[in-house]
Amino acid sequence: MKVLETRASEVTEFDEKLRTFVRDMHETMDDSNGIGLAANQVNSLQRVIAIRIPWQERDQEEGEPSEDKKWWHDKRFTFINPVITKKSGKIKYMEGCLSFPEIFDYVDRAALVTVEAFDEHGKKFEIEADGLMAVCLQHEIDHIDGIVFINRMSRLKAQMIRRKIQKRQPTEAVAAD
Ligand code: ZN
Numbered sequence: 001m002k003v004l005e006t007r008a009s010e011v012t013e014f015d016e017k018l019r020t021f022v023r024d025m026h027e028t029m030d031d032s033n034g035i036g037l038a039a040n041q042v043n044s045l046q047r048v049i050a051i052r053i054p055w056q057e058r059d060q061e062e063g064e065p066s067e068d069k070k071w072w073h074d075k076r077f078t079f080i081n082p083v084i085t086k087k088s089g090k091i092k093y094m095e096g097c098l099s100f101p102e103i104f105d106y107v108d109r110a111a112l113v114t115v116e117a118f119d120e121h122g123k124k125f126e127i128e129a130d131g132l133m134a135v136c137l138q139h140e141i142d143h144i145d146g147i148v149f150i151n152r153m154s155r156l157k158a159q160m161i162r163r164k165i166q167k168r169q170p171t172e173a174v175a176a177d
Contacts, residue, residue: 008144014122038143079117086114
């Protein structure tokens with residue numbers, strides 16, 4: 001929980017070590033069937049995010065209206081030191097998080113975001129994202145700011161979830177032994 005609630009630091013060296021870390025992050029994300037992963041979630045306090053939103057899986061999700069295939073579907077993205085430079089509109093999505101596997105809830109987000117970032121070679125780029133890509137970017141940028149999506153829910157809901165997590169942890173520790 002501590003690393004998840006700590007702000008990650010800017011990457012300053014775009015070297016081979018960083019590129020290996022980025023590759024590992026994408027592998028971890030794929031292995032856990034996630035659409036996004038922030039470095040904090042793998043215990044590293046660097047401002048690095050991996051995103052890949054498959055078009056097929058998106059369509060199979062329950063309860064969400066199906067979306068047209070967008071340019072960002074099925075593409076692998078790495079955002080280093082990402083900054084949201086513009087945001088507009090409102091969107092609510094049923095969000096989940098690899099760090100809280102049993103929790104899903106609607107979170108208010110901006111519908112459209114412009115993000116500036118660097119790739120793993122230190123090259124600056126900018127993208128404008130909508131739909132699930134916009135939601136995912138905001139969720140992951142929250143992670144590197146030390147904010148978990150539970151903090152974006154209503155206070156009552158957040159309290160309920162935290163109590164549930166606290167209750168569960170001791171049992172899990174025993175089971176893991
Ligand atoms: Zn998450």
